[in-house]
Amino acid sequence: MPFDRAALAQAVAAHGTVARVVLVQVKGSAPRPAGTSMLVWAGGASGTIGGGQLELQSMRDAAAMLAGGPRSKLTRAALGPAMNQCCGGAVTVVTERFDAATVEALPDTYPDIYLRAVDPAAPPLADSFRAKIDRASGGTTPLAITLHGGWLAEPLWQPSRQVVIHGAGHVGSALARILAPLPQFRVILADPRPLYLDDLPAGVSGVDAPWGAALHSAEDDAAHFIMTPAHDDDLDLCHRLLQRDFAFGGLIGSDTKWARFRSRLAALGHAPEQIARITCPIGARQFGKHPQAIALGVATQLLQFEPARTNKKVRLTQKERCA
Template sequence: MGFDLDGLRAAVAAHGQVTRVVIAAIRGSSPREVGAAMLVWQQGQSGTIGGGTLEYEASHAARSQIQDRVLGSHALGPDLGQCCGGVVTLLSEVYDATRLAALDHELIVRPVRAAADGAMPLAVKRLLASARSQGLRPTPQLVDGWMIEPVHHPEVPLWIWGAGHVGRALVDVLSPMPDFSITWVDTGPERFPSDIPQGVTPVPAADPALLVTHAPVNAQHLVLTYSHTLDLGLCHSLLSHDFAFAGLIGSATKWARFRSRLAALGHSPAQISRISCPIGDPALGKHPQMIAVGVAAQLLRRDMTEDLRKDHRA
């Protein structure tokens, strides 16, 4: 996770002045990781730094904050009566449209203490130079009184084909997850709900299969339209294109028929086996939200496995 600049922009546009509270450092155990953040305004908040009492106290302080920037440490056990036992350092910063305009960067680096308002420390310069020379994004961290956070960009393109009950449940469950960039496709604008979550791009298309070639080859796909004919056309197009993952909603009977029809369209058994069907966890049931929870778990397990493989290869 990094600095969610788009989310902050949206909150400032909707609520005016907003205080961003981020975990800047941790000693011992903590309910969330460094870089976890929440946005607080007078009548509400979004995001979470976890911890129950920690978040409650931080939200209350953020609403009455006068200074532009406050850095403070909280001993979770002695100060807040929590069981984690660690010490969490929070950075709270007040943003409005004027201050937000200065943050349009890929990397946000700023001093967080009055004593650190001078030149950038050598340790910070070295870390930034090393990250840039290697083409790596530094992790969120507090270094010699300076906070370093990369601007967050969703890195997993996810295409959801179908805006029916299951499609809507999937968008509700998956859109808050920070790493998914969701493209949502159906046959017409009337198929979509009026309130589409931030970060989800709805695309009405009379023939959805024609859009497959516009999807990046590293995209993940969930096929669940209202029509088996549309589903089959999408599977055919996906196998003729490329993808990181493709899942099809359906029963074992539907998948047996699709395998036969895809083979007749010229796809080999090895190619066809790249499509997962059914998706999710059938043991959870067929309610749209139950399907969505199972699919979300499937995608997250897959991404975690891929990350472990990359770490092993590195």
Template sequence: MYNWIDALADLQNQGEPCVLVTIIEELGSTPRNAGSKMVVSADRLFDTIGGGHLEFKAMQIAREMLASGKQDTHLERFSLGASLGQCCGGATVLLFEPMGQVQAQIAVFGAGHVGRALVPLLASLPCRVRWIDSREAEFPDHIPHGVRKIVSEEPVDEVDDLPAGSYCIVMTHNHQLDLELTAAILKRNDFTWFGLIGSKTKRAKFEHRLRDRGFDPSVVQRMRCPMGIGEVKGKLPVEIAISIAGEIIATYNANFGQHSARAEPIARLLPASRRSQSAKLKASN
């Protein structure tokens, strides 16, 4: 069995999200002491916090966090006898810490010069990338880890398979294909961010054609074209790629790390006797 430290290091190196579960408080008879940890991934469990129903419930909670993409840490108190039916009968508080959560699901349409500069940048971020083009020869021999290469004769059909909340980047070799992809993405209108490579002139032409197709102007306004951070100047593929990656990072970090106002203070999760001890200690100070 992996210990939790080695497992966590390996999962992070592989870019696989997981949850670190730690016993941070114990009262009475418990399977393991405070400080014990385990690591939970989508399909594996490493180390142990004592087994039994407690560990099973902790694994369930951790995997629900992974499935929902939850980023915030989470505290939960368990009464081992009353709620879990374990014979040890004590109480414990567990801390759940998401690690390596994917920040963005990204679809890149186009494997041209800018696409080949952009995708390795995105692959180095906490993202999962679908890289889509009809021309297999345009893809490099080495596809970065975390990137799924999709060779499709009909790239527009791939839009239907994107997860809701995706980041969509359109930069193909064909303006008509760009337009059809744009229409398909805007029709879904459930993306987090959508960028189209091109100038203000290209945007104006696309806006006119999309209006002719009956698209609501408020939906079309969600399209970023030109895309990227304006302060990053340059026309080299890598310069354009850095500009686009910067805007994506700024977008997915906009709300990251903000703690819920409803987060329950740790003291309220501690066993009653420990809360009493903490209160007395504060009073004496």
């Protein structure tokens, strides 16, 4: 994933000094692709670069850096000979130490790329590499993480897809917990019942307000999942949703419920092609009807359309939504 400055700043604020470990080059078979990163601090960590001996050794290196080692380190390793991992590929790992001062001083030369020297012996930045970064910045295709002559260029994480879950019942809360760790989503769980918003997982924002409040404040390319405890409220939210822009609209329910809703939405003045912007039922029937199973199906449905390894936003076509 791209460099997430906000997540790094949050970790530093919570834990003080933090080491960031990132795979910058991958050749052959490896547990995770280039750009995968994790954060390590005294007594804890978040994320994973694939587990196994590679991750264990990287965490040891990060711990040594936190104890006073160099601010950055570049390591190359063959996973088979050096790590006894069956993947057999080779990786280049960059480990960097950050504290509040270094996070505050992160350069902003480019709005979408973080460029810095990661090798203490790196020569001055080559003109050809700077020209490549200049061309990539602001382009339509995100830059892939690139190591060149001891200098590292990483795309900066851009605002991710907003996902608004209307209803914090069994399925809604389960869906929020499944989506919360995924960096490509910013999850909002909306419900006018305050008790249902207790103990939210990290990364999930709660909206304790009447039904529809979170819908009206949502971004135009947000994904919406409607699953309130009352069909009348579901219908009202569908009616309101069809009056605004959105990327994905999903309604929990059966084929029978959706047939009735289509008729009632038509009576409210919505054309068939507009009503078809909402997907119902949602999830994967073969997973079953347990709340967790439904939530897994819905999350799978969303992940099929959301690019997981880039920060590119897409608008889903009706054909894709109903596939």
